[in-house]
Amino acid sequence: MTQDPAKRTSNVRPATTESTALLTDHYELTMVDAAMHDGTADRECVFELFARKLPNDRRYGVNAGIGRALELLQHFRFSDAELQFLSDNKVVSPNTIEWLANYKFSGSIRGYREGEVYFPQSPLLEIRSSFAEGVILETLFLSVYNYDSAVASAAARMVSAAGGRPLAEMGSRRTGERSAVAAARAAYIAGFSATSNLEAGRTWGVPTMGTAAHSWTLLHESEPEAFKAQVAALGTDTTLLVDTYDVEQGVRNAIAAGGTELGGVRIDSGDLPVQVREVRDQLDDLGAVNTKITVTNDLDEYAIAALAASPVDSYGVGTSVVTGSGAVASGMVYKLVARKDDSGNWVPVAKASPGKHSVGGLKYPVRRRDNGVASAELLSVGGMPVGDEDDRPLYVDFVVDGVLDRQWIGPEGVQLAREHNAKAIAELPRTALRLGRGEPALATYYIDEHGNTSLA
């Protein structure tokens, strides 16, 4: 049932006209209002999006979301309907209403490529604009990055654990209905092969797949009848779900219905390592040596790893991937790190709240490599670090003076991100792929203007 992405038709999704401008926290508009009042609204600023740490002591994270964030930014416009709401509810003053009516982001955004791996303090996005233009993007960008990166980070660990066997994302029902589409996209970027979510197929070009649920079997008088009907309708290549009643009988019924060339059987319950081995033996005994086994019962990266020695052909993963496998928000923040003073000089700024320290100033991140293997994350403050030939600069431009680079959006952006992710992960030291808790695979260092290095 999996589509070949190459055969996918061009994106036929009708253009959305829905404004994203109110997917915003009230206080962002209040700050714009106050800044209009005291003349600081136009002060040139740099905001940075980053995570202070990796969740659950993981070794690396996967950066995802920019392709979606850029599309949402294009619809971040205040039409009459949004302005009416803000005005009726006195969220901001009439002056500010007028400014919002003309809002279109005119600054610059650069950052880590989608699919790039990241570490604590990696400056994933840098937004350079007036204070007012940049501050009102905080919530929307964080919503996208926190969720999409949580899914991609979990998915990448599952892909490693699967050791080359294909994974399908099937968790749409375990997350909000629109987050489900984002989750399918993020999992695909991190190396999943397919999704069950049709909208993700249409909007982002992710291959979709699926055959039948338990309700199909229950709809019929008997399991053999259900299986025969499914094979008649969908062909011998279909996958039959064999655990509605009794797995052993289910496998017998499946091969009776589909013959020894049946495409596959799916198991959605039970003690999988034992079950899978029994089903494989049974299929082989029945002569169905090419019939594949898909398992889909509450899998996460650990359960997948535990099945490494079992004759599984593919995995379907639901809840755990769409909920970031125990870390559903990535803990990313959006902070003002520099502003221009009245003489036009950049002033680094940072708050001092306990446990929430951040480092001010503009950063130039590179990934240091030794013989092609990543060895450190270097954040050079104030200018590019003195060049090591093998350093890989991590920033690319997404928006320059309000103009979007369209290569990063749409299904094409997703493909680029997926390819980049595979390369970025291949570049990591092998220890990065350990599933257990530990230190980040790379340490992050700041390099100051004088070339002095300090651990982040």
Next chain:
Amino acid sequence: MTQDPAKRTSNVRPATTESTALLTDHYELTMVDAAMHDGTADRECVFELFARKLPNDRRYGVNAGIGRALELLQHFRFSDAELQFLSDNKVVSPNTIEWLANYKFSGSIRGYREGEVYFPQSPLLEIRSSFAEGVILETLFLSVYNYDSAVASAAARMVSAAGGRPLAEMGSRRTGERSAVAAARAAYIAGFSATSNLEAGRTWGVPTMGTAAHSWTLLHESEPEAFKAQVAALGTDTTLLVDTYDVEQGVRNAIAAGGTELGGVRIDSGDLPVQVREVRDQLDDLGAVNTKITVTNDLDEYAIAALAASPVDSYGVGTSVVTGSGAVASGMVYKLVARKDDSGNWVPVAKASPGKHSVGGLKYPVRRRDNGVASAELLSVGGMPVGDEDDRPLYVDFVVDGVLDRQWIGPEGVQLAREHNAKAIAELPRTALRLGRGEPALATYYIDEHGNTSLA
């Protein structure tokens, strides 16, 4: 900054035209396709949406989502764009494309009111329709219920823990950008007073609030300058964030800027019970006895409970409420429980997978009460239970033969749900409000056709 809901203007959100029909798993359409092929598509069926257990050994859950699900159902139509995608990618056969083109749900949906509390096996929704019409709603309905109920269930515990002090939902940035709107709505239904999310204000009539972030202070040359500018723009009634640098100095600067009639101060870091007491004393010493204290640092129901004896005036809750406080998906499932046979009789059906047992047949749920206090959840199979006068029937009609009862949707539906939630929680035994792990507050019983009772 909180709006009075009574002053809210009518819903000014422009009608969405976006189809929700592809927010669906591939296999649902494959099953429709197979059912068209073997003639079972029109077989009359009953699907049920329920949870097998409460997450994390909680005492009760809060049912949320139907108001959103019904609105999404109205847009569950296949336009040319959706059909083109399905056809180009051969998801279904041409016959089925034609059927989908005419799809409009014509069955009946009843279930628990939004805001109702629930227990393991509570049949939250009953969808009665042809197999094909009902099966394709599975994923969309589950996405909505699993997420919205996770948030409402967590929020209700926080409301209890706060003991009457107001709570604001501020977690938009910690969940997908559209889930954020749903989260604000669900938290409000469960008793939160307000949200930071502007779209939730517009779409669902949830009061919105917020003043300023750390970036506001960092934008200015100094904290006193930032505070003075905020008070000048937003008035003395505003809330100043006092922990960007040093809290004690921040409080002094706040009162210097706003005077002793300053509306409030907000603390977003540190050891809160100690911090809050110190700030209250300092405010009182400065003569700002009416200035309120809001705390917003990584709160969940346990942290809120731990602040019960502290002079906090209101709470702002982020990550924990929008992520269901450790249970971000409610574990709800959508199962075929009955179908009509060829003679037109209902046949109960249920799968037998280990650990995933479900009970077939149509159910009539009531909440049994003793002197007005809820004492049990009774699911009578096959007909209403023999009446106890104090039993409260739990089903209401949402859709009858394809016709939606509009009282349950829009901002009005949200208000009804919020009021109902307060009543349903007040009716629970006091032990239900314990935060610790334990058994569900009410046991769930099945009653069979003969009046025999068994524990679910």
